[in-house]
Amino acid sequence: MTGRLSVVGLGPGAEDLVAPRAHAAIEAAGHLLGYAPYVARVPPIPGQERHVSDNREELARARHALDLAAAGHEVAVVSSGDPGVFAMASAVFEAIEDGPAEWRAIDVQLVPGISAMFAAAARVGAPLGHDFCAISLSDNLKPWETVLQRLEAAAGADFVVALYNPVSQARPWQITRAFEVFGRHRVLSTPVVFATAVSRPDERIEVATLATAASVAADMRTVIIIGSSHTRVVDRNGPGRWVYTPRWTRVPA
């Protein structure tokens, strides 16, 4: 008998940004798997076994979850944000493709969630209001040349860009290189939004510019949004400013 595997998006962090379908999938599961801080966001459920693992063990976690589902269990893997965006869903399908044939019979359910970049955008206005790209700066799983090529393409075609995994201890220099790429294509007053731990108690939001971005603190929980040439800053009558990208663009000069 084959069980079911749900890959569940918990959203950015706030409890009231979790969809009811995510709760239902978690409550139905006999086994809950995930990176420790994400599993910790789920209140304990009597009789449910929890399996926490490290951030870098996505493929091992996926295989463990598929093994449990193949044995007939109802299993949930939790992910922050949307599980399909730089998260667990791809690892699950990588494991299925390379795994035993029986894994292809597992009923895999993907529960989408509110991604960190959309929650970040919502905190400052609508910077992702027009064409945009999402790029992971990590070169753990792709060559740095590929990252640079995509940054160049996105900057050159005037996309707004959301950067995931901008900084780690092993590669503090990459984000500076990313800002340099955009500095060759955009004016230095272009807005740059830093959103760390969005919607959580320790949330930090900062609106900088390309001129000042290199001095703003970021870590692996930060999403950075770099504006297009059309992205605008609107002063508020009160604290802070809005950042938004209009729905239109002008004809290029």
Added chain:
Amino acid sequence: MTGRLSVVGLGPGAEDLVAPRAHAAIEAAGHLLGYAPYVARVPPIPGQERHVSDNREELARARHALDLAAAGHEVAVVSSGDPGVFAMASAVFEAIEDGPAEWRAIDVQLVPGISAMFAAAARVGAPLGHDFCAISLSDNLKPWETVLQRLEAAAGADFVVALYNPVSQARPWQITRAFEVFGRHRVLSTPVVFATAVSRPDERIEVATLATAASVAADMRTVIIIGSSHTRVVDRNGPGRWVYTPRWTRVPA
């Protein structure tokens, strides 16, 4: 006395993909505004006034909502998916920037939602599992040359691409041109996902390829996801196939 304006994402359509924060914002509002089919998704609330308008009247709707909020009302504008992605949030800030000074004092709350592209991805696997771009094909508000330039850049740098507003009666030819751009950069077996009315009763999901995509029906409610060179199709032991993009890329040849 200045009121509050909430710009609320209703998610792709299914009731169990609406976040509790969206419900709270809608229930607190004395005035509800939106495109008629989106307002129709909200159960009537006693005492709440509803103002429906046409799809193309985003700026007029935003101004109406801001007027009501400036007069002290609690107002909610509903949007499908995430309000910050090709939706109402940008229109609200365009209106604020060009509007009377008092609009800048309005407490604007943005409630993020699950976007159509993430819900579409979740129905077929994880096609957005690595770097991707979201592009609106509509040239109502930007020159077609800009659309083409962005399609070329995204295709050339091997992004996965999600296309919004792929077809309208006035421009049935644009989507064909988009597939032609990708056909110059990708093999014809590249997966192309068509997802129409995702998570709703009349949902249609189709997995095609660049070779067959031009013959698949699409309308304004369709999100189309075109794979990168790394996007893979996995046969299931059962109906359908999975489509996913791995977390890694190989070194370019």
